[in-house]
Every structure is written in structure tokens, then in C-alpha cells.
Amino acid sequence: MSAQSARRDSHTVQSLLAVAVEVFNVRGYDGTSMEDLAKAAGITKSSIYHHVAGKEELLRLAVTRALDGLFTVLDEPPAREGAAATRLEYVIRRTCAELIENLPYVTLLLRVRGNTAAEREALERRRDFDHRVAELVAEAIAEGDLRADLDPRLTSRLVFGLVNSLTEWYRPQEHGVGGSGEADHSAVADALVALVFDGVRNPAAPKTPGFA
Amino acid sequence: MSAQSARRDSHTVQSLLAVAVEVFNVRGYDGTSMEDLAKAAGITKSSIYHHVAGKEELLRLAVTRALDGLFTVLDEPPAREGAAATRLEYVIRRTCAELIENLPYVTLLLRVRGNTAAEREALERRRDFDHRVAELVAEAIAEGDLRADLDPRLTSRLVFGLVNSLTEWYRPQEHGVGGSGEADHSAVADALVALVFDGVRNPAAPKTPGFA
Numbered sequence: 001m002s003a004q005s006a007r008r009d010s011h012t013v014q015s016l017l018a019v020a021v022e023v024f025n026v027r028g029y030d031g032t033s034m035e036d037l038a039k040a041a042g043i044t045k046s047s048i049y050h051h052v053a054g055k056e057e058l059l060r061l062a063v064t065r066a067l068d069g070l071f072t073v074l075d076e077p078p079a080r081e082g083a084a085a086t087r088l089e090y091v092i093r094r095t096c097a098e099l100i101e102n103l104p105y106v107t108l109l110l111r112v113r114g115n116t117a118a119e120r121e122a123l124e125r126r127r128d129f130d131h132r133v134a135e136l137v138a139e140a141i142a143e144g145d146l147r148a149d150l151d152p153r154l155t156s157r158l159v160f161g162l163v164n165s166l167t168e169w170y171r172p173q174e175h176g177v178g179g180s181g182e183a184d185h186s187a188v189a190d191a192l193v194a195l196v197f198d199g200v201r202n203p204a205a206p207k208t209p210g211f212a
Numbered sequence: 213m214s215a216q217s218a219r220r221d222s223h224t225v226q227s228l229l230a231v232a233v234e235v236f237n238v239r240g241y242d243g244t245s246m247e248d249l250a251k252a253a254g255i256t257k258s259s260i261y262h263h264v265a266g267k268e269e270l271l272r273l274a275v276t277r278a279l280d281g282l283f284t285v286l287d288e289p290p291a292r293e294g295a296a297a298t299r300l301e302y303v304i305r306r307t308c309a310e311l312i313e314n315l316p317y318v319t320l321l322l323r324v325r326g327n328t329a330a331e332r333e334a335l336e337r338r339r340d341f342d343h344r345v346a347e348l349v350a351e352a353i354a355e356g357d358l359r360a361d362l363d364p365r366l367t368s369r370l371v372f373g374l375v376n377s378l379t380e381w382y383r384p385q386e387h388g389v390g391g392s393g394e395a396d397h398s399a400v401a402d403a404l405v406a407l408v409f410d411g412v413r414n415p416a417a418p419k420t421p422g423f424a
Binding site: 025026027028029030031083085086089110111113115137141144145146147148149150151154155157158159160161162164165166168169188191192194195196197198199200201202203204205211 | 400
């Protein structure tokens with residue numbers, strides 16, 4: 001036994017979870033063994049079993065944390081009251097912030113493929129989330145704020161594809177103004193909301209031949 | 213030895229690659245063993261070594277195929293001549309089509325994390341691609357067709373985050389008109405281009421208070 005693996009176990013479930021999520025994101029869930037987790041956490045495999053039933057419980061806890069964050073947004077008053085387009089904008093901004101706040105957890109959530117029961121449940125909840133956003137898009141079209149030619153389901157998928165893609169490249173230290181986390185969130189969320197609602201076209205430009 | 217693994221090897225490198233990419237996408241590259249690949253291909257491990265040097269060569273061939281498809285787009289005449297905004301639109305449409313055409317290969321490309329030399333080279337080429345698109349966005353801003361307040365690098369990342377997110381949910385059989393692959397590509401690409409250039413807002417709508 002190495003000096004590292006013999007270290008006294010000062011982990012909580014939450015601190016162990018943070019380590020596990022990092023390892024899952026680097027090696028892939030399927031590619032991670034309990035041995036890998038024990039090494040990364042600096043404790044023995046049997047110490048891990050004092051905290052959780054095993055690898056799948058860690059996965060379940062991690063994706064549940066990510067999903068609970070997203071669903072919380074849908075239940076906040078500004079997501080439930082007022083014009084649907086305004087609620088949609090709120091949901092987009094807040095899910096960007098949630099995603100950035102819980103970056104490793106949401107990254108893991110977006111990579112689950114349905115190989116285990118925990119993964120299939122997570123995919124089911126993601127579909128439910130998409131469905132609720134598609135309803136919001138449909139309402140905003142009915143209220144006349146969004147273009148009538150939009151397909152609500154396709155639009156919901158594209159918009160959340162865009163939000164989710166932040167996990168692929170967003171690194172807190174690289175972005176934002178003055179290095180503050182708050183500014184980070186809102187600069188990226190502003191750019192994303194502007195793209196979703198108004199696109200990149202300069203409204204003052206004369207129409208370029210052959211351009212969109 | 214099972215009847216399946218004893219089956220005569222009728223694979224080419226390309227057919228073996230197609231099998232490997234499917235397995236990598238389900239199990240993760242790190243979670244896939246040569247044994248898994250042999251089982252999925254219905255041949256022995258030693259037969260695989262007749263075709264390729266190993267797992268990493270399969271990964272390299274797969275991501276190279278995906279990347280070559282994307283870079284080909286940048287070299288096509290409509291991506292090199294004319295107004296930058298028109299070229300950008302062309303690049304977005306064509307990369308959507310390439311992605312859908314090579315769906316499993318691009319899906320794998322987008323999941324590589326830099327754990328091996330092949331993966332690090334792929335990430336390097338992806339950054340190069342992003343850089344060339346960011347230049348196109350900067351030119352289109354300078355030409356006045358795109359909004360002057362856009363950050364070219366952030367915009368390039370958001371737009372290709374959006375394109376890349378198709379790998380997460382696009383399944384050819386679910387989309388398009390009349391089930392034709394062509395219609396598939398263009399219906400999704402149309403929706404995506406419309407979102408990128410003009411956003412979801414109904415231009416005829418009176419401004420909703422508090423909405424974007």
C-alpha cells in the first residue's frame with residue numbers, strides 16, 4: 001500500500017464527489033475504476049465504500065446535483081410569471097449561470113450515454129427539461145414575440161445545444177472582465193442571449209447578395 | 213474461442229474503423245479495450261493487429277477523417293471568395309452537412325480530451341479551425357455585415373458550439389421532410405443559420421418590457 005492510499009480519510013461525500021467528477025470527466029465514467037477513484041481521493045477503496053455504495057452512486061449524486069440546479073431555475077418566479085419570451089430569456093441566463101457554477105457536474109451530465117440505470121434516469125430528466133423549454137418557446141411564438149416560423153422543439157434543442165456547448169470551452173479564468181466570477185457569467189450570458197434573440201447580423205447593413 | 217471471434221476476417225481498415233468508432237462512442241475511448249473491439253468486429257485481437265497498430269491508430273484515423281472533412285470546407289471556393297458574411301454562412305451550412313454526414317466520427321472528435329498524442333493533435337487542429345472561423349467573423353464585422361459589438365472569438369465559439377451540439381441530439385431518421393437525407397441536412401442547417409444570423413425574435417413584435 002502506498003503512503004498516499006494509507007492517508008487518513010478526511011473526505012465527506014461531497015468532497016469525494018468533487019474528486020470523482022473530475023476523474024470521470026478526464027477518463028470517462030466507463031474508463032474509471034474504483035482503484036482510479038481511490039488513488040485520486042488519496043484513500044483506500046474500502047474507505048470509499050464507507051461513504052457510498054460504489055461508482056454508480058457517485059455518478060447518480062453528480063448528475064442529480066446538475067439536474068436539480070437546472071430544474072430549480074424553471075421553478076423560480078421569473079421563469080413562471082410574465083411574457084413567455086421574457087421567461088425564456090431568464091431561463092437561458094440562469095441556466096448559463098448554473099452551468100458555469102456547476103461546470104464539472106454539468107459537463108459530466110452532458111456526457112452520460114445511458115449505459116447504466118443512473119444514466120438513463122438522467123437522460124429522462126434532460127428530455128423533460130427540453131420539453132418544458134420547448135413549451136416556453138411555443139408560448140412565446142403564440143404571444144407574437146418569437147418568429148412564427150420557428151419549430152419549438154428544434155429551437156429548444158438548438159438554444160440548449162448552444163448553452164450546453166459552454167461546457168466544451170468555457171474556463172472561468174479566461175473570460176469576463178476583471179477576473180470576477182460574476183462578470184464572467186454575465187458577459188458570456190449577454191453574448192449568448194444576444195445571439196439567440198437577435199443573431200449576429202448588423203441590422204443597419206444593406207442586404208449582402210447571397211447572404212442568408 | 214467463441215464462434216463469433218473465430219469468424220473469418222473480411223474487414224478492411226475502413227470497416228474496422230466504423231465498428232471502432234461506434235464502440236468508442238458508446239463506451240468511451242478510455243473505457244474500450246482491444247478485446248471489446250475484437251468482439252464488436254467479430255474477429256480476433258490478432259486480426260485487428262493485421263489492419264492497424266492498435267487502439268490509438270484507430271482513434272487517429274477516426275478523428276483525422278472528421279477533421280479533414282471540416283478543413284475541406286474552408287478550402288472550397290465559396291468559403292474563400294466573396295463577402296465574409298456570405299462565406300461564414302457557407303461554412304456554417306457545409307459544416308452542418310459534414311457533421312451530419314460523418315456523425316459518429318465528429319461525435320468522437322468532440323469527445324476527445326487530450327489524454328493521448330492523437331487526441332492532443334486533434335485538439336490542436338480544432339483550435340486552428342476555430343481560429344480561422346474567428347477571422348472570418350472579424351472580417352464580416354469589418355465589412356459591416358455583422359454587428360460591431362461582437363467578440364469574434366466568442367462568436368466563433370458560440371456558433372460552432374451550436375453546430376457541434378447537433379451531435380448530441382441529431383438522428384437522421386427523426387428529422388427532415390420525406391425522410392430524405394438531403395432534406396434532413398438542409399432543414400436543420402436552415403434553422404441553425406436563421407438562428408445565428410437573425411435570432412428567434414419576431415421582428416414585427418413590439419418590444420416586450422424586460423425582454424432582452
